[in-house]
Amino acid sequence: MRLSSLLSAILASLRSSTRGWRRVWCASGWVPLETFNNGGEFVPFLPSPARYVATKGMRFLADSLLSHSRLVNVVRPCWISKLEPFNGMWHLSENGKPRGEFDAIVIAHNGKCANRLLMTSGLPLIAKQMKRLDLSSIWALLAAFEDPLPFPGSTEVPFEGAFVRGVDSVSWMANNTKKLEISECGGPHCWTFLSTAAYGKQNKVPQENIPSATAAKVKAGMLDGVESALGLSKGSLPKPLYTRLQLWGAALPTNTPGVPCIFDPFGRAGICGDWLLGSNIEAAVLSGIALANHIADYFQSPGTDPGEFAVGLNNEFQPLEGHDIGQFPGLGSEEKMSEGQAYELAK
Known part of the structure; x- marks a missing residue:
C-alpha cells in the first residue's frame, strides 16, 4: 500500500x-x-x-x-x-x-x-x-487572574486563544478555563502563555533546576509581552493571583x-x-x-x-x-x- x-x-x-x-x-x-x-x-x-x-x-x-x-x-x-x-x-x-x-x-x-x-x-x-x-525550547507560563484580562475598548479580551506576532517573549496565549466545562462556574481565569523559540533559546537553562533569577526574569518578560500584545499601557496588566513557570526544554x-x-x-x-x-x-x-x-x-x-x-x-x-x-x-x-x-x- x-x-x-x-x-x-x-x-x-x-x-x-x-x-x-x-x-x-x-x-x-x-x-x-x-x-x-x-x-x-x-x-x-x-x-x-x-x-x-x-x-x-x-x-x-x-x-x-x-x-x-x-x-x-x-x-x-x-x-x-x-x-x-x-x-x-x-x-x-x-x-x-x-x-x-x-x-x-x-x-x-x-x-x-x-x-x-x-x-x-x-x-x-x-x-x-x-x-x-x-528540538526547540519553549517557556510556558501559567497565570491565574481574578478578573478577565482587560482589552482596549472592551471589558475583556475578545478571544479565548491567539497566536501572537511581533512580541519576542510570547507566541501563544490561551484562556484554559474557557476550554473546560467548569468555565461557567466562576473562579479565576487561568491563562497559558508560551514563548517564542528564540526567547526559549536566549534564556535556556537546565529545566530540572531553573535558577530563581532566571525564573523571575522570564516571568516578568513574558507578562510584559502579554501586556504589549494586548495594547495595554505599561503596568496596567493585572497582577496574577498565581503563576507557574516551566521550561519546555525539548519542545517542538x-x-x-x-x-x-x-x-x-x-x-x-x-x-x-x-x-x-x-x-x-x-x-x-x-x-x-x-x-x-x-x-x-x-x-x-x-x-x-x-x-x-x-x-x-x-x-x-x-x-x-x-x-x-x-x-x-x-x-x-x-x-x-x-x-x-x-x-x-x-x-
Whole structure:
C-alpha cells in the first residue's frame, strides 16, 4: 500500500475518531481562535477547518480512548530504563524491575531520555535517526487572574486563544478555563502563555533546576509581552493571583525525515511521533496508526524478506517550518507532503 492510499484511510479513521470524542463529551469544536499582532490588533481565523479542545482536559480524553480499547494494557507510572534483546524477544525493565517480554517495541518519545535508552539497545539505525532530531525550547507560563484580562475598548479580551506576532517573549496565549466545562462556574481565569523559540533559546537553562533569577526574569518578560500584545499601557496588566513557570526544554521539532514512521524489521523496533510528519497532534495520531498498521503487516507476512519492511532508517532530515508551538491549519506555514514523497510502506 502506498503512502497516499494509507494516509487517506488513516485520515478517514481520524475523522471518525473525532466524531466519537464529541459523542462522549470529551472534545468540542473551538471557534474563538485568532492571529494577534503586537499592540492589540487581532484577526479572527476562518471557521474551517474544525479545531477541537478537550472539555474535561487532555488526560480525560486519553483515558476515554483507553476505555474503549480491549487490546491495550497501560502500566503507569512506569519509566522503561533498559531494553534488552534475548531469544527473539525484547525484555524491558525499569530500574532493574522486569516489565515484560515483547515481540516488538515502539519508541514514542524523543530527546535525551530516548537517546539514552537507545544507546545500548543494539539498534544503531534507529538510534542514529533519533539523534538527528533537533528540538526547540519553549517557556510556558501559567497565570491565574481574578478578573478577565482587560482589552482596549472592551471589558475583556475578545478571544479565548491567539497566536501572537511581533512580541519576542510570547507566541501563544490561551484562556484554559474557557476550554473546560467548569468555565461557567466562576473562579479565576487561568491563562497559558508560551514563548517564542528564540526567547526559549536566549534564556535556556537546565529545566530540572531553573535558577530563581532566571525564573523571575522570564516571568516578568513574558507578562510584559502579554501586556504589549494586548495594547495595554505599561503596568496596567493585572497582577496574577498565581503563576507557574516551566521550561519546555525539548519542545517542538525543527527538522523531520518526512515519513509517517520508522521501522527496523531486523530489530523489530519502530519509532512514531508527530515530528516524523510535522508538528501537531494530527501528525502524532497519523504516525502512530501508520506504525501500528506497518508492524501488523510485518508479523502477518511470514516468509517475506524482512528488508522489504524497512522504513525511514536512512531518510535525510529536512527543515520543518511552522509556528513556534507547532503546525496549525490556516496559518500557511504547514509542511506539505508532495506525491514525490510517497513511500511504499508495505505490499
